[in-house]
Amino acid sequence: MATISEMRPSGLNIRGLKNVPGGLSQLPLIWPALMILGFFAIPLFFLFRVSLANRDPAVYQGTGFSLQAFTQLGQPMVLNAVSFSVMLSLIVASISMLVTFPATYFITRLSRRAQVAWLIGFLSTLALSEVLITFSWQILLSKKAGMSNVLVMLGILDESMSLAPSFGGVVACIIYLVIPFNFMTLYPGLSRLDTSYLEAARTLGARPTRAFFEILLPLMRKPIATAFLTTVIMTIGAYVAPIVLGGPANWTIGVVISEVAITGQNLPLASAIAILLMLVTAMLVLGINRIGGKGYVS
Amino acid sequence: MMTDKAAWLARFVFLTLVAIFLAMPLIVVSSVSFNDTAQMVFPPQGLSLRWYEEFFNDPTWVGAFERSVIIALSASVLSTSLALPIAYAQWKHRSKVADALAALGGLPFILPPVVIAIVFLLFWGIVQHVGRIENIIVSHAITFVAMPLVMITLGFASVEQTLVEAAETMGAREDQVFRSIALPIVLPFIIASLIFVTIFSLNEYLIAYMVGGFATQTLPVKIFSSMRTGFTPTMCVAAVLFLTLGLAGFLAIARLGNLPKLMGAKG
Amino acid sequence: MIGLEVANLSKSFGAGKVVDDVSLSIEDGKFVCFLGPSGCGKTTLLRMIAGLEQPTSGSIILNGRDITGTPTHARNFGMVFQALALFPHLNVGQNIGYSLRLRNMEQKFRRERVSELLDLVALPGVEDRSVNQLSGGQRQRVAIARALAQEPRLFLMDEPLSALDAKLRDHMQVELRQLQQKLKITTVFVTHDQREAMTIADTIVVMSEGKVQQVGSPVDIYRRPANKFVANFIGQSNLIDVEQVAPGTVRFGETTFPVASNENQLEGTTLCVRPEDVILTAPGDSASGLIGDVSFVRDVGSSVEVWLQCNGREILATASPARWAEISGNERLGIDFSANSATLLAS
Numbered sequence: 001m002a003t004i005s006e007m008r009p010s011g012l013n014i015r016g017l018k019n020v021p022g023g024l025s026q027l028p029l030i031w032p033a034l035m036i037l038g039f040f041a042i043p044l045f046f047l048f049r050v051s052l053a054n055r056d057p058a059v060y061q062g063t064g065f066s067l068q069a070f071t072q073l074g075q076p077m078v079l080n081a082v083s084f085s086v087m088l089s090l091i092v093a094s095i096s097m098l099v100t101f102p103a104t105y106f107i108t109r110l111s112r113r114a115q116v117a118w119l120i121g122f123l124s125t126l127a128l129s130e131v132l133i134t135f136s137w138q139i140l141l142s143k144k145a146g147m148s149n150v151l152v153m154l155g156i157l158d159e160s161m162s163l164a165p166s167f168g169g170v171v172a173c174i175i176y177l178v179i180p181f182n183f184m185t186l187y188p189g190l191s192r193l194d195t196s197y198l199e200a201a202r203t204l205g206a207r208p209t210r211a212f213f214e215i216l217l218p219l220m221r222k223p224i225a226t227a228f229l230t231t232v233i234m235t236i237g238a239y240v241a242p243i244v245l246g247g248p249a250n251w252t253i254g255v256v257i258s259e260v261a262i263t264g265q266n267l268p269l270a271s272a273i274a275i276l277l278m279l280v281t282a283m284l285v286l287g288i289n290r291i292g293g294k295g296y297v298s
Numbered sequence: 299m300m301t302d303k304a305a306w307l308a309r310f311v312f313l314t315l316v317a318i319f320l321a322m323p324l325i326v327v328s329s330v331s332f333n334d335t336a337q338m339v340f341p342p343q344g345l346s347l348r349w350y351e352e353f354f355n356d357p358t359w360v361g362a363f364e365r366s367v368i369i370a371l372s373a374s375v376l377s378t379s380l381a382l383p384i385a386y387a388q389w390k391h392r393s394k395v396a397d398a399l400a401a402l403g404g405l406p407f408i409l410p411p412v413v414i415a416i417v418f419l420l421f422w423g424i425v426q427h428v429g430r431i432e433n434i435i436v437s438h439a440i441t442f443v444a445m446p447l448v449m450i451t452l453g454f455a456s457v458e459q460t461l462v463e464a465a466e467t468m469g470a471r472e473d474q475v476f477r478s479i480a481l482p483i484v485l486p487f488i489i490a491s492l493i494f495v496t497i498f499s500l501n502e503y504l505i506a507y508m509v510g511g512f513a514t515q516t517l518p519v520k521i522f523s524s525m526r527t528g529f530t531p532t533m534c535v536a537a538v539l540f541l542t543l544g545l546a547g548f549l550a551i552a553r554l555g556n557l558p559k560l561m562g563a564k565g
Numbered sequence: 566m567i568g569l570e571v572a573n574l575s576k577s578f579g580a581g582k583v584v585d586d587v588s589l590s591i592e593d594g595k596f597v598c599f600l601g602p603s604g605c606g607k608t609t610l611l612r613m614i615a616g617l618e619q620p621t622s623g624s625i626i627l628n629g630r631d632i633t634g635t636p637t638h639a640r641n642f643g644m645v646f647q648a649l650a651l652f653p654h655l656n657v658g659q660n661i662g663y664s665l666r667l668r669n670m671e672q673k674f675r676r677e678r679v680s681e682l683l684d685l686v687a688l689p690g691v692e693d694r695s696v697n698q699l700s701g702g703q704r705q706r707v708a709i710a711r712a713l714a715q716e717p718r719l720f721l722m723d724e725p726l727s728a729l730d731a732k733l734r735d736h737m738q739v740e741l742r743q744l745q746q747k748l749k750i751t752t753v754f755v756t757h758d759q760r761e762a763m764t765i766a767d768t769i770v771v772m773s774e775g776k777v778q779q780v781g782s783p784v785d786i787y788r789r790p791a792n793k794f795v796a797n798f799i800g801q802s803n804l805i806d807v808e809q810v811a812p813g814t815v816r817f818g819e820t821t822f823p824v825a826s827n828e829n830q831l832e833g834t835t836l837c838v839r840p841e842d843v844i845l846t847a848p849g850d851s852a853s854g855l856i857g858d859v860s861f862v863r864d865v866g867s868s869v870e871v872w873l874q875c876n877g878r879e880i881l882a883t884a885s886p887a888r889w890a891e892i893s894g895n896e897r898l899g900i901d902f903s904a905n906s907a908t909l910l911a912s
Contacts, residue, residue: 009427028383029395035380036403043421047413050420060423103316106309112558119557120548125320127494127544128499131518132537135525136323139330147322175409180317188562200650201616202637204664205715208305218654237410239504244525254412258508261416271420274413281410 051271062268069272077256078273082280085252088171089235093228096175100182101224105216108191119245126180130240135260137173138244141166158190169245174238178231184234188225190202232284238279324541331534353535362520363539366500367518369431373438374495378488379439380439386476389454407444411474411504414441419508438499444460445498446491449560453487454480466527486555493547502539566749567620568593569719574623575775576609582608585775586623589850591768594749596742598762600771602798607755608723610772615721616640627718643712644721647728651696651703657683657707658692664715682710685744702733708742713864715750720745720752726761739765757798763787771795787839789908796837798908803843803880804910805836815909818876822853835910842906843882845871853900858897861865864889875900 046061051069053062072078107118124134140147141163151157163169197219199209217224237254251259253273261270334344351357376392383545384403387396406414418437457480465475503518510516516522517540551557569591576584584606591597599607612618612624616637618691624633643664650661653805655884661682662675669676683689686706696704705725712720722737726734726741742765745752756762763771763783771778771786771794779791790796793804807815815836824836848856857873863869869889871882880900884892892898 009565020529026387026391026393026395029387029393029399032380032384032399032403033395035376035436036399036440036443039421039436040406040417041402046420047417047426050424061420089309099316106313108563114444115563116552116557119561120545120552121320122319123548124541125324125477126543127497127501127548128324128537129503129521130527131503131522132501132540133323135533135537136327138325138525139326139529168438179320180487191558191563194645194648194650196648196650197652199615199637200644200646200652200711201663202617203615203640203642203644203721204711205667206639206663207636207638207639210667215652218438219652219656228562233408235411237412239412240522253411256369257412257416258504261419263510267420270416272415277410277413285408 014268022090030276037039039200047271047274050267051275055266057265060265060267069266069268072269072271073205073276078247078253080277081251081256082276083251084250085236085238086280086284088174088250089232089240092171092174092178092235093231095171095229096178096182097224097228100179100227101173101186101220104183104186104190108193110251115191115263122180122183125176126184130177130238133177134173134240134244137241141169141245144251147265165245165247165250167246167250168296170242170250173234173241173245177238177241179235181234182227185218185227189220193219222292225288229288229292232288233281236281310515324529327534327537330531331538333531349531349535351515353539356532358538359532362515362517363536365514366517368497369434369438369506370496372435373442373499374492374493376435376439377443377495378446378450378491379451380443380527381491382488385447385450385454386480388451389457389480390472399453401445403440403447405440409415414542415504418505422509429514431510431514433527434506434514434516435533437505439495441502441505442495445494446488449487449494450484452483454558459482488562489554490551491562493551495555496546497544500543504541567591568595568627568628569683569753571610571614572624572626574625575619575621576606576613577621582775584613584620586750587772587775587777588627589770589777589780591753595767596745596752596754596765597768597770598766599665599753599755599770599772600759600762600798601757603757604771605634605772606775607757607772608772610751611721611723611755614719615644618777635860640719641715641717642719643715643717644720645712645725646707646724647724649708649725651704651711653696655696657694657696657699657852659716660696660707661692661711663711668715677711678714682714685713686710686726687740691897701729705737707727709906713750717750719752722752722754724755725816726756727758730742734761735764743764763799764830771798778800778911790910793835793837794909802838803836803838803840805838805878805880807834807882807909808836809838809909817855817878821874822902824854824902824909837908837910838902838906840870840881840883840902841868841882844901845882845888845905846899846901847882847892848895848897848899852901853899855900856897857900859895864892871898873898873900 050061052065052067054064054068055224056063107115110118142158143162148160148163153159179211191261193216197215198211201215202208206214236252237257237296238252239254239258242250243255254277257270257273257277260273264270331349332347334346334348349469380403384396387393388400395557414437418433418441422430422433422437427433456557461479462475465479470478501518502516504512506516507519507522510519517536521536524530525535548557551560567590569589570592571587571589574584574587575582587606587610599610601607609618613620616632620633624631626632627640652663654897655663655768658676658679661679661784662670665675665678676838679692680689683691686709687702688706691699691707692704696707697745699707708725712722712862726737729737738761754762756767766783768780769783769786770780773794779786781789788889790802792800796802805817807817810816814821817836855875857875859871859880860874861872862869865888867886868883869886871884871889873880873882882900
């Protein structure tokens, strides 16, 4: 028996049009396609092109073809910054995960109203500019207006002191920057988590701490890995906090790239370092995703 | 019973500490902005609005603020206009092209921000279109397009297929289904993306610094350069202004829709 | 012997009392069902017994020891959850053996015990499978085996069969009952399905609005419902408002007739009769003198359901096909209630 659509005269077969590649329905996609290709894919291509150019004082983006920029990647300034950035990002990601995972878990167990309040709080700090947050930490770590004064008031310190520039200052500030992002990544998984898994563990005889480590953590492996990754990506190219709160020893690869590009006016090298940074990031992404596995709860 | 209470207390203390940690810099900045002296002193000495007066009487601060707002609003509209067709085509036609565009659009979110900034710095330099306000608008729209993509996709996913089918059996064409069924359900998600991109663009520093020139200084860029040259409490005023705007935006989203669901919670 | 005792247990969430002053005794080795509509507090009561909720007041006593404050993990009650809650990151064997690992049982003995348990639930040899590869019925069995692994003092089940299709559910009910009789383990089972409760339980606890309405054997509850709620919730019943004119004699409309009522229900003014206890006769043959007009007939094959209008009330009767063949010609029928089947309920 013929279906209704088969009986329809072919000239009126409007539904069929949808399936033609590039049919009418794809028309609205032209706008985003043009914009994303033009202003992202092409710029990304330029990055690769410029990294292969010779430095030319007359032409900002360089000229010709050479591997000059890539050979310069071996210099200590770059290598030190890369290894420092990787170390910094792993430290920051670990500490912030230790704080954020339990905090997020507790928050998802709160009432709906309390959750909304926390969400607004986290979103507000998440949206605050890196510049503003670094600025606040600069005040917080300063001698005159900082928390050392509070410590003096509490009798913990004898005399107020400046806590920046320091590695600790950089770490504290970046942790502050990434905690809301960690929260946002962990929140969906934890709030959708079926509580009966943990209750089942309890009825089987697991103490809360044991259920936490043997049931909750493995179930949340994927979101934890994703959150960890987000932190690493954000930290590895951090710019404002290291430059304001740290000394030259605390310069990340992000600072080096901007120094090379803006102060050094060497775009081929900056592009090459950016590509190196992309490779390092890609490696970390693959590694951490592998640890994360496929995940159990979406 | 006792262990329950102790556990509850431990959680409460822990969460309070986290809240204090998160609030601390904000409290310091806002109290310094009401300080009576030109020095950065905390706890503040005397209450005054003189730094607010100064901020609003200084054309460079107000100019930077206005520019930031213009950029943020334009970027949010542009970004959402890119995301909407993609999310729609993915939902309605399971379009492969749209999938590819969504993947490409999501890329800036998994690249370190400094790489994105360099990419745009290069691009605008090569096309010889430097130091213009639209550079920042387009760069922000592309950088943040992942946010509206995710949110609007979430919106379309919450349109029940049976509603669409019911409308089709009543004779609605595709455009009518979109306008009468999908759009009303997706609208809160679209508004949320507009607000999100606005707030993120408003606060973005690195790209605005690298692709903009001196004439297109945004507020974060201005704060950063003043921070390098020395403190004034006027900067704190700018910070408070931004904090308030962000807070207002998210409160609006919370009122307008289901914030926990938008952030990925169930129900 | 009394195993579990629940005394004056209450639980409030905010302003609402979900469980309201419940007292119960559950004998050792019995299969008890908490039965009631959704929101009646049955699951909360079960969860308080499991220690997953703290009661607002009252106490839970197991073998003479107050366990109200004992944390869940120290109670040793096996529980099967509605969503089963099989750990997706562990395989079948690891799921079942989890409680044994917590009790530091050696790997070798653990494997033996797991395989014994899988035999018990008729699912041998699937230790190494992922729980996601199992069918609904198999997951059910694994969940049951996991809860039994620790040799629990009490076996708790929260609507465990609700996700299964009707046929499989019937089958699992029988199996579960046989398993329980074999192990002689005290079992508490929560369900909203009265048929399930009737099939499976020694004792049914009917609950509504946080309160226990009646406790008794399935037959007891069906034959002698304690109140209107129970009479309505369990099976179908005719609830007829009557006036008691003398002990054991009631008046319905113009007609007076005797009922064999329960001693302690002599005060009642509502007569409860199951449809199968309504005897239809030719109009002249009714002993009680009640006559009704046939308003609707539904022949479901195995029996015939007949609705009658009698003294302004609707009465439902079921007749066997043979009986219906004899009387179906009449538009009016006589109505009798079989002896000892009509119960008077307090209003």
